[in-house]
Amino acid sequence: MTVQSAGEAPPLPQAQRLVAILSDHRVLVSIAALALLPWLLPSKALAVNVLIYGVVVMGYNLLFGYTGLLSFGHAAFFGTGAYLTGIVIGRWGLPWFAAVPLAIAASTVLAAVIGTISTRTRGIYFSMVTLALAQLVYYVALQASSFTGGENGLRGFTVDHINLFGVQINFLDPLNKYYVLMSLAALAIWVQSRILNSPFGAVIEAIRENEQRARACGYDVERCKLIVFMLSGAISAVGGCMSALHLSIVPLDILHYQTSGMIVMMVLLGGARSFFGPFIGAATFLILEDVVSVWTPHWQIVVGAIFVVFVLFLPKGIWGTFLDALPAARERR
Amino acid sequence: MPSYETKLQRAGISRRTAVMGMSAGIATLAMPRLGRAADDTIRIGFPTPLTGPFAAEARDQVKCAELAVKLVNDKGGIAGRKVELLVRDDKLNAGEAATRTLELIEKDKVHAIVGALSSAVQLAVNEVTRARGVIYVSISQSDTINEVKDFSKYTFHEALNPHMTTAAVARQTIKKGMKVAHLAADYAYGHEMLRGFKRAQAAIGAESVGEILHPFGAADYSTFMPRLMSLRPDVLCISNFGRDQANAIKQAVDFGIKQQMKIVVPVILHNQRLAVGPDVFEGVVGGANYYWGLETQNKTAAEFNKAYRAANGGAIPTDYGAYGYSGVGSLLQAMQAAGGTDTDKVVAALEGLQYDLTKGPQHYRKCDHQSVQSVLVLESKKKSAMANDNDLFAIVASDPGADEMLRSCGELGHAT
Numbered sequence: 001m002t003v004q005s006a007g008e009a010p011p012l013p014q015a016q017r018l019v020a021i022l023s024d025h026r027v028l029v030s031i032a033a034l035a036l037l038p039w040l041l042p043s044k045a046l047a048v049n050v051l052i053y054g055v056v057v058m059g060y061n062l063l064f065g066y067t068g069l070l071s072f073g074h075a076a077f078f079g080t081g082a083y084l085t086g087i088v089i090g091r092w093g094l095p096w097f098a099a100v101p102l103a104i105a106a107s108t109v110l111a112a113v114i115g116t117i118s119t120r121t122r123g124i125y126f127s128m129v130t131l132a133l134a135q136l137v138y139y140v141a142l143q144a145s146s147f148t149g150g151e152n153g154l155r156g157f158t159v160d161h162i163n164l165f166g167v168q169i170n171f172l173d174p175l176n177k178y179y180v181l182m183s184l185a186a187l188a189i190w191v192q193s194r195i196l197n198s199p200f201g202a203v204i205e206a207i208r209e210n211e212q213r214a215r216a217c218g219y220d221v222e223r224c225k226l227i228v229f230m231l232s233g234a235i236s237a238v239g240g241c242m243s244a245l246h247l248s249i250v251p252l253d254i255l256h257y258q259t260s261g262m263i264v265m266m267v268l269l270g271g272a273r274s275f276f277g278p279f280i281g282a283a284t285f286l287i288l289e290d291v292v293s294v295w296t297p298h299w300q301i302v303v304g305a306i307f308v309v310f311v312l313f314l315p316k317g318i319w320g321t322f323l324d325a326l327p328a329a330r331e332r333r
Numbered sequence: 334m335p336s337y338e339t340k341l342q343r344a345g346i347s348r349r350t351a352v353m354g355m356s357a358g359i360a361t362l363a364m365p366r367l368g369r370a371a372d373d374t375i376r377i378g379f380p381t382p383l384t385g386p387f388a389a390e391a392r393d394q395v396k397c398a399e400l401a402v403k404l405v406n407d408k409g410g411i412a413g414r415k416v417e418l419l420v421r422d423d424k425l426n427a428g429e430a431a432t433r434t435l436e437l438i439e440k441d442k443v444h445a446i447v448g449a450l451s452s453a454v455q456l457a458v459n460e461v462t463r464a465r466g467v468i469y470v471s472i473s474q475s476d477t478i479n480e481v482k483d484f485s486k487y488t489f490h491e492a493l494n495p496h497m498t499t500a501a502v503a504r505q506t507i508k509k510g511m512k513v514a515h516l517a518a519d520y521a522y523g524h525e526m527l528r529g530f531k532r533a534q535a536a537i538g539a540e541s542v543g544e545i546l547h548p549f550g551a552a553d554y555s556t557f558m559p560r561l562m563s564l565r566p567d568v569l570c571i572s573n574f575g576r577d578q579a580n581a582i583k584q585a586v587d588f589g590i591k592q593q594m595k596i597v598v599p600v601i602l603h604n605q606r607l608a609v610g611p612d613v614f615e616g617v618v619g620g621a622n623y624y625w626g627l628e629t630q631n632k633t634a635a636e637f638n639k640a641y642r643a644a645n646g647g648a649i650p651t652d653y654g655a656y657g658y659s660g661v662g663s664l665l666q667a668m669q670a671a672g673g674t675d676t677d678k679v680v681a682a683l684e685g686l687q688y689d690l691t692k693g694p695q696h697y698r699k700c701d702h703q704s705v706q707s708v709l710v711l712e713s714k715k716k717s718a719m720a721n722d723n724d725l726f727a728i729v730a731s732d733p734g735a736d737e738m739l740r741s742c743g744e745l746g747h748a749t
Contacts, residue, residue: 043440151524152477172464172465249431251453297388
């Protein structure tokens with residue numbers, strides 16, 4: 001934030017002023033961009049997927065990009081959010097607006113458990129512990145098939161109408177569905193922005209930059225790591241809820257470590273440490289997959305090659321590289 | 334001195350204007366979309382795992398489905414409308430399949446869906462189609478899809494199911510008083526086949542001496558073989574699919590299991606037998622929905638083979654491929670009878686349809702829309718008995734289709 005005293009500051013060039021306004025209103029700008037998504041992409045189903053993975057990766061980015069903790073088990077929170085939404089609607093017969101908070105709460109509790117164990121370790125050990133614990137969640141879902149449907153996935157909780165203050169909305173209509181889910185995404189984006197703008201947001205970035213120094217300044221580093229782990233899990237779980245409502249099934253694969261890997265890939269493609277990066281990364285990955293897999297069954301080679309190029313030559317990702325090209329944006333992340 | 338833009342932002346005007354502008358823009362964009370999809374082509378969506386471990390079977394299914402569409406189009410289509418097949422890769426992933434199915438219905442405006450090649454994937458596709466009132470003809474094995482929880486009036490199951498497949502195989506291979514051991518893949522397909530075998534052997538009066546589950550996609554079975562041999566069974570049932578089947582049988586042969594017991598599989602796979610050669614599979618007995626060698630005793634099979642050879646440079650259709658032909662073919666016949674694509678009329682036509690596309694008469698049972706059809710039992714030939722490279726199996730039995738083969742409607746939870 002720049003403080004301007006009267007008449008002193010030189011007028012900013014147009015481009016810089018634009019960047020300044022955009023980043024000051026990043027929540028509104030993100031939501032506006034997402035509102036246009038269904039009209040820009042080839043299909044509504046793809047647009048919803050970008051929305052879902054955008055939110056999941058954004059939650060993950062809180063941990064990876066802003067706190068510098070490389071978790072390799074974020075599928076656990078994505079999947080738990082989805083499974084709990086399905087179980088609460090399908091098995092307990094509660095409406096969707098009860099299922100979503102319950103699912104987020106359950107994922108937060110799970111994040112507290114996994115976070116308590118994993119934040120005691122650092123570096124590669126942290127990644128391994130999160131991976132192992134997430135696989136544990138996967139096997140629980142596989143074995144507890146009376147709750148989760150096991151191998152066959154969870155079914156039988158299709159939401160076809162959403163009742164908003166007496167107005168019946170047809171939830172099977174792809175556009176209605178998109179904008180209802182977008183409201184959930186908007187909430188997650190706002191929460192993420194609030195966290196980052198708070199003093200706590202400054203502390204986690206301090207931990208990323210220099211953990212010893214943050215500790216010397218008197219911050220309780222362990223507690224901050226645990227809290228950010230829980231917040232990250234909760235935001236990623238919102239994506240899980242959206243996924244369950246969107247697909248009307250929960251595939252077991254949602255909990256698999258390949259999903260965790262995909263989340264890491266998306267954040268690296270888009271650019272960690274930036275607010276928009278996760279959405280750019282999710283969109284790039286999913287559009288590539290969608291477009292290339294129609295051309296060739298060997299789509300993974302193409303997507304993999306592009307990913308390698310990014311890791312080698314553009315480590316800041318698409319959005320990070322773009323921001324670096326704008327001098328005005330550099331100090332306004 | 335706050336800048337001009339900040340003032341605007343504070344006034345809230347720009348936001349409201351932006352929203353109004355956006356809705357105006359969206360309305361304009363929506364205009365041409367309303368007029369779309371009014372052309373009269375009949376579109377059939379076909380999600381199938383073109384990538385992944387079942388890619389070979391998936392490609393066969395696509396070829397056969399395309400053949401069924403081509404034959405109808407060559408005769409002038411349905412009520413003068415051309416038929417188009419939209420193939421999509423579901424990557425053998427339930428979430429991907431659900432997304433593709435949504436795309437096919439919402440964007441491509443398909444009139445029906447046929448396809449999917451795994452239990453979990455077909456159930457995911459079915460969940461999406463039934464909520465939207467779109468007909469789905471499933472063409473891979475599953476018992477679950479017949480049960481009342483997953484059933485809907487739009488759900489049809491053209492493939493065999495594990496219950497009928499294992500019963501037919503057990504009738505030919507298991508005798509009263511025999512000892513039976515099981516090796517099954519630890520996922521839905523393996524579980525359902527295992528359950529089917531156990532039920533069949535209990536009815537016959539054979540004894541189960543043990544069952545071992547192996548992980549899906551396992552490459553090494555050497556740890557299981559000594560345990561299986563120590564059980565001293567007369568028959569070993571290996572219930573798994575794709576590469577797992579070839580690997581498990583190959584390693585069983587290496588351990589000399591065939592000298593002690595007979596190896597039986599629920600579904601003997603054409604492509605896997607081709608992949609590992611005759612010596613490994615020699616004497617293995619398994620079920621099948623189709624085998625090209627049926628042409629010597631069945632007129633329909635001869636016609637189907639002829640059409641397939643003509644379209645594919647002399648190649649022969651495979652077992653799972655035939656599902657693609659009969660799944661799409663029966664749907665198109667029902668559309669012919671209904672005179673178009675009106676969903677309720679096509680559902681009624683499918684329920685009343687008597688069709689014979691690949692191997693003899695078939696029909697969909699009214700209560701669960703399971704295709705009642707013959708089950709073949711095949712035995713893999715030894716190398717010296719093969720007349721040519723495609724002469725893989727001897728037909729041990731061909732049980733004609735009957736409702737008694739299936740679990741009763743009451744057992745599946747349907748109103749009787």
